Amino acid sequence: MVSLDFEKTKGLIPAIVQDARSGEVLMLAYINREAWEATLETGKATYWSRSRQKLWVKGETSGHLQIIKEIRVDCDNDTVLFRVEQIGGAACHTGHRSCFHQTVEDGEVRITERPVFDPEVVYKK
Numbered sequence: 001m002v003s004l005d006f007e008k009t010k011g012l013i014p015a016i017v018q019d020a021r022s023g024e025v026l027m028l029a030y031i032n033r034e035a036w037e038a039t040l041e042t043g044k045a046t047y048w049s050r051s052r053q054k055l056w057v058k059g060e061t062s063g064h065l066q067i068i069k070e071i072r073v074d075c076d077n078d079t080v081l082f083r084v085e086q087i088g089g090a091a092c093h094t095g096h097r098s099c100f101h102q103t104v105e106d107g108e109v110r111i112t113e114r115p116v117f118d119p120e121v122v123y124k125k
Helices: 033-042
Strands: 013-019 025-031 046-049 054-057 066-073 080-086 102-105 108-111
Touching: 025 033, 025 046, 025 080, 033 046, 033 054
Parallel strands: 013 080
Antiparallel strands: 013 025, 046 054, 066 080, 102 108
């Protein structure tokens, strides 16, 4: 079993999340050792929320779960790539399929896709 190097990165390592079928990059999050172990145990992408300072199972509130299909680890053992089945069609808390739904063109940021869901409805804000 690979041993991730959590010490080098002060306890958190980046997790790049990619749609297993299309290859689209959906998001970037962070995992700690506990999130890593939960992900391996459950097969559901689990992260460490830096803002809430707690574990976070992607989709536990919205229903937009990420089911792990494959995990890759970089050569330094300090970054992972989760290839997932994105349930519900959206990975971003803003309602967009991908967190990378903005492009920079001529120095301006432009939204390039429509939301899949209304976050105010889903998260009851």
